[in-house]
Every structure is written in structure tokens, then in C-alpha cells.
Amino acid sequence: MPHDARPRYRLAPLLAVLFSVIAIVVLFFTGVAAQQLSSKQPVAAAEPTRSPTKPPARPGLGDKVRDGKFEFVVSRLDCARTRVGPEHLQRTAQGKYCLVSLSVRNISDGTRYFLGRAQKAYDATGTAYGDDTLAGVYANRDTQTFLEKLDPGERVTGRLVFDVPKKAKLTTIDLHDSPLSRGVKVELTSR
Template identity: 80%
Template sequence: MPHDPRPRFRLNPLLAALFAVIAVVALFLTGVAAQQLGSGEPVAAAEPTRTAPTTRPAQPGLGDKVRDGKFEFVVSRLDCSRATVGPEHLTRTAEGRYCVISLSVRNISDAARYFLGQAQKAYDATGTAYGDDTIAGVYANRDTQTFLEKLDPGERVTGKLVFDVPRTVKLTTLELHDSPLSGGVQVALTRA
């Protein structure tokens, strides 16, 4: 008998067994899929995933504690009914009207810090910013000496911020800062 010069290919028995297992699993999965699709029964669609509607968290408002940097604030009141502030002989008159915002400030750092009224901003519904009237603020805070001085660590004081706004303006938001360069935190001055 003549010798066949071609080399014979021999399959490794472990590799052959692996191919056999893969083939059996593939046939099984193909059969299951064919049965599901060919049974005449409707295949149940996957339930749509329901997610809760995304709602923005409510903006903090009057009475809520908020923080920026090294201060914790609580805005308690907005009064836009004044044309003047200060005692009888030291009154300051608004160009429009004064909106006086009562708040407390607590130093949450481990060092004494100043609270700066001029770093605070109030906004109306159109996004127009109004700065603090520092002199009117001194008059409005005449009975709150510590509000104008350094606050020791843990110390909480109450005081007033005063904004001179046009008579037709309605303030909606107060932005509070622990310093002129901080990111700030906003507090709603109106209820939704």
C-alpha cells in the first residue's frame, strides 16, 4: 500500500470535547428561541422600565438653614415696605424702596471671621441683581453690634441686609456668600 505523504490532522481530545459542549449549548438555545417564537403564543414584551420623574430639589427658602463656605445662614423675613431706615436723626432714604432681609449668620469655622454685607446679592424674577446698601445696613443694624464685628467660631448673630430697589421690583432670591469670591448659596424669598 502506498504511503500517503499528507500529514494527518489529529484533534486534541480536550478541544474536541469543548467544541461538543459549545455545540450542544448553542443547539439548546436555538431550540428554546425557536420554541418561543414558533409556538404561536405571543412573546411577552419586556416591561418598560419606569423611572421617577426627575424633579429639581426645592430651593431653600425662609427658615431653612443653608451654608456657604464658613457660614451657616437662616433667612427669616423679607420686608419691602420701608422708604427709610435708621433712627430719627440718622435716617437714610431709599431711591426706590428698601427691602430689609432679616437673617442669622453662624460662623462654622475654627477661626474668627467677618460677615460682609456687600458680598450679598438679591435678585428679582428677571435675574437683575441688587447690591447691599452698606450705609443703610449700618443704620438697620444699630442694635446688633456683633453683626458688624468679627464672629467667633460657633457664634451666631442676627441682623439685617438692606437693598434699595425700584418701587415696582419684587425680590425673589437672595444669594449669600461667606466672602466676595465664594460660590454662594441661593435662598428663595417667595413661596412657590
């Protein structure tokens, strides 16, 4: 063997041991780092500090609200009747009638019709009630009815009539520009 080859062979085992130690140290620290990352709980983003306030109140009696091409103002709720209409042409409720007095204004550029059947009232349990159109005709006999077309800017006032169980208490009404519109909810209870 040549004289120069010996130191190379002596260094080879030493280098192999050194590389093995380095590999073990790297694997150890990689495993520790991975374990620490997996055990950490995600930190939630800090929420801005808010002063304790009530959520915004839903519109109520007397407030102007809009849905689509109509502006509504609900003025009154009367649930004290079991009959509506003139003496010989009365309509009797299965439970009791709740009359919701409101105005509807056309805020569009074209002629529109207000549809009572697109409106829903809700009681405290969330039960929905549809408009009783025939009772509405009787209840609106002395006023301009909702059956007439509304020209741009024109306002009509009248009452929607809901036949509800005697013990039900209406809390909100969902008013719509049309049966497919998003709607706007109005509180029917006093604030």
C-alpha cells in the first residue's frame, strides 16, 4: 500500500461517525420541532374590544322600511276583532283577526301592485300566518284598497288582516315588495 492511502482510510471511519452524529442531531431537532408545532393550539386572533351594547333594534311601529320598490310604515296592530265587514257581509275569524295598519309607497319609476298575499306575520313562537285577502277586502271597505295600482311616488294606506289562534300574540310582520323579494321585518310590539 502506498504511504498516502493510509490516512485517507483512517479518516473515512471518523467522517462516517461524524456524519452519523450530525444526521442524528438534525433528525432529533426536526422531530422535536415537529412535535412542538403539532402540540401547539392555534392562537385566536384578538378581537377588538367592544363596549357592551345591544344589537341594533329591529324597526318597529312608525318606522319607514323598504323592500324592493316599496317603502312601508306600519302604524298599528289591533287583535281585538273576531269579525270584519259590514253587518250583512261579515267575515268571521276561525280564531281572532289581527289587523295591521300600514302605508305603502311606490318608490320605483313604474307602476306597481302591492300584494297582501306576499306578506307574513309571526307570533312569539315563530309560527307564520298568511294574509286573509277576503277579510282584508272587508276591513278596507272605507279606504283606498291595496288592489289598485300604485303610480311612482303614490302612497296607499290600509290594513292587512291575519286570522290567528285566539291565544296567539303577533310579534313581527315580514313585508315584501313581491312574493320572491327578500323582505323586511318590523316589530309589532311596543318598545
